[in-house]
Amino acid sequence: MSTNEIFGKHQITPGNTKSFILGDSTLWVKREKEGWRLLYKENLSEQDEQPDFSNAEYFQTGKSNSVVLAPALPVKPMVFKGSQLKVSPKQKFTFFLKIPITIQVYYSKNAGENLLKEIPYRRLSDTWFGEPDNGEAAFALGNEYFLNFETVEISPFEAICPVSIFNNSLNTLEIQRQIIRVEHLTLYKNANKIVTSLVQVEYKGQQILSAADYHYSKTYDGEKQDILTKPRNTSSKNLLKINFHFIKNMYKID
């Protein structure tokens, strides 16, 4: 089953079950008279085991026989380790990241209050962005990046995140740690790829807050602007926060 077949609306009549292969894991959805049973198992394919719904979660939702699966971005921001990346003063650097998506299960329609469950495609590792006494919780994205949008090798359950940094300072920017506030990103469908909004950051110096803007880009998100999922957070207050963190050795005595 391709992601084209997974994401979207599915009609399941009472008494019937449908399974969805999500990489190495499987989600079984069973329609009861006025509710849904959801059973999620990791590291199994649908041929390996018959589902035992006795341990499944049950959701009482009413008469609608429709369930909707939609892609979404993780609930916490992502931290990219860019220690090998340096941007010279007054230079613009664009690169691409891969973000594992979360699969959202809704009943009837894709609306906030209809959300039944969120299943991360891959359990991401927790990390901390900032100082130990003052920072924010995030997921670790690792240090993998790509320079060419066309050649990014991506799985069906990953989104490409284009990032553009303009170094508007007088010093070379060593990226070290960059936070991507995925809760503000939109997911678009561009051909057979899932692409996020463009993350555009203007770096002004270590002690100055960088200006960050997340918006639609025709180049990467496609001409049709085919929105798969809207941002979790539509307010722009958060974008004024720190975007880069520079590591200090906390065990070094000055």
Next chain:
Amino acid sequence: MNLDLSKYISNPIIEKIVIALIILIVGFIVIHALTFIVKKFLPQKWSRQRKMIVTRFVEYSGYIFLFFILISALNLSDKLTTIFGAAGVIGIIIGFASQTSIGNIISGFFLVSEKSFELGDVIKIGDKSGVVYSIDLLSIKIKTFDNLLLRIPNQTVISSEVTNVTRFPIRRLDFNVSVAYKEDLRKVKTVLEQVAKNNPLSLDEPEPLIVFKDFGDSGINILLGIWFEKANYLAVKNSIFQEIKEAFDSEGIEIPFPHVSLYAGEATKPFPLVVRKEQKAN
């Protein structure tokens, strides 16, 4: 004995008692209602601590105001000076007797203003630890993890070492691990790094800390420090513990138990042992 109570229980006195009771009852109701309304309309984003300070201020101010209303209603204001004057000696006696309580009240103000902990924080005082349940005039109350209520006088708190476990959003949990002398330390370090990396609750950054501490009596002592979000303490402690044991078992790394080796002069020579058989008497 001729006890004439009519001097003490007369109509004017009964009237004053009734007035006083009415004032007190109405006063208490008004104070509690006002405190309730203030609590309800305080901004949601304020911390529990700040809300408690404001409501307590309203409550205590209400009681002081009620006291003065009572004095005024009972026409005792002109007698107050005489009473306070005459109470000079009594005041000194009461002061001495209540110096601990007054000390606790003053310590309470310092505790609140210092903000070393707030309602809901987990703190450790001496060998006691728990969640700060309330910060009152004379004492703080802590709810221990086995659901007991612990009352600690404010003076004790202000003069003791207090550890606020949950002040910062993340913390480090240290595991002391010991491995046998025969083990390859590079391999041990790699295994521990992998344990930390594979645990999703262990933060990638700050990075886990691995330190070879010392050459112990029975093995080499290693410190593994795992950073985690404060809410995940129990999950991290148990999972890392199990995962270290499992990883060591699967890699064949020995965790030595305390032992003493005896040598008979040469390291490789076995210790001489003589077995004697007891001869049975015929």
